[in-house]
Amino acid sequence: MALGILIPKFMWRLTVNPRKTDWICLQAGYKQNVDLMEDMGCFGSKDKLSKEDMDFLKSHTRYDEATIKEWYKGFKQDCPNGRLTPAKFVDMYKMFFPSGNAEEFCDHVFRTFDMDKNGYIDFKEFLLAIDVTSSGTPEEKLKWAFRMYDVDGNGVIDIQEMTKIVQAIYDMLGACSSNRPADSAEDRAKNIFAKMDENNDGQLTQDEFLKGCLQDEELSKMLAP
Ligand SMILES: [Ca+2]
Numbered sequence: 001m002a003l004g005i006l007i008p009k010f011m012w013r014l015t016v017n018p019r020k021t022d023w024i025c026l027q028a029g030y031k032q033n034v035d036l037m038e039d040m041g042c043f044g045s046k047d048k049l050s051k052e053d054m055d056f057l058k059s060h061t062r063y064d065e066a067t068i069k070e071w072y073k074g075f076k077q078d079c080p081n082g083r084l085t086p087a088k089f090v091d092m093y094k095m096f097f098p099s100g101n102a103e104e105f106c107d108h109v110f111r112t113f114d115m116d117k118n119g120y121i122d123f124k125e126f127l128l129a130i131d132v133t134s135s136g137t138p139e140e141k142l143k144w145a146f147r148m149y150d151v152d153g154n155g156v157i158d159i160q161e162m163t164k165i166v167q168a169i170y171d172m173l174g175a176c177s178s179n180r181p182a183d184s185a186e187d188r189a190k191n192i193f194a195k196m197d198e199n200n201d202g203q204l205t206q207d208e209f210l211k212g213c214l215q216d217e218e219l220s221k222m223l224a225p
């Protein structure tokens with residue numbers, strides 16, 4: 001079972017490649033509501049993405065202009081003031097893990113999305129993260145994952161950080177989930193370190209993390225989005 005970044009994967013499924021049932025269960029769903037809002041004429045010109053932001057996203061993501069516009073409409077519909085807050089973020093994920101405690105894990109994913117650390121996710125941050133986690137190269141995805149595991153942002157992952165994220169994922173999966181692995185978060189983190197910490201200094205550099213994942217399919221599945 002993949003421990004990895006479950007969340008962006010779900011977001012991607014919900015937003016880029018939606019199935020009807022997903023939209024129905026996700027009240028914060030995008031497209032249906034967007035279509036409805038459009039029919040109602042809810043999108044005025046003031047809601048348009050600035051040319052500057054559009055140019056930035058066209059050159060920093062794999063999306064074309066039409067797709068970016070579509071995403072933006074959805075984003076504005078969910079977050080009319082252009083800010084995706086931690087509370088809203090948690091609400092989205094709780095719908096998928098109703099029996100577990102998603103809040104801690106959401107904090108970590110939120111932190112990774114919120115690149116300028118100003119406490120909310122704006123549209124650019126949102127789309128950059130979705131782009132990388134859904135259609136980035138394996139290396140791009142792993143770099144993104146590395147930032148999530150590096151909780152204090154000092155450029156290396158220590159065993160406490162790894163244990164913390166793994167524990168947060170376990171908590172989110174919930175005690176009753178059949179998905180929940182049998183080993184403890186501590187054991188899982190230790191195993192990951194045993195495989196990845198090449199020079200045994202108790203820290204994973206980005207290189208060790210990337211190399212470890214790229215060489216080991218199991219680790220990659222576990223840790224990457
Ligand atoms: Ca931000």
Ligand SMILES: [Ca+2]
Pocket residue numbers: 149150151152153154155156157158161
């Ligand atoms: Ca760190």
Ligand SMILES: [Ca+2]
Pocket residue numbers: 197198199200201202203204205208
């Ligand atoms: Ca090391």
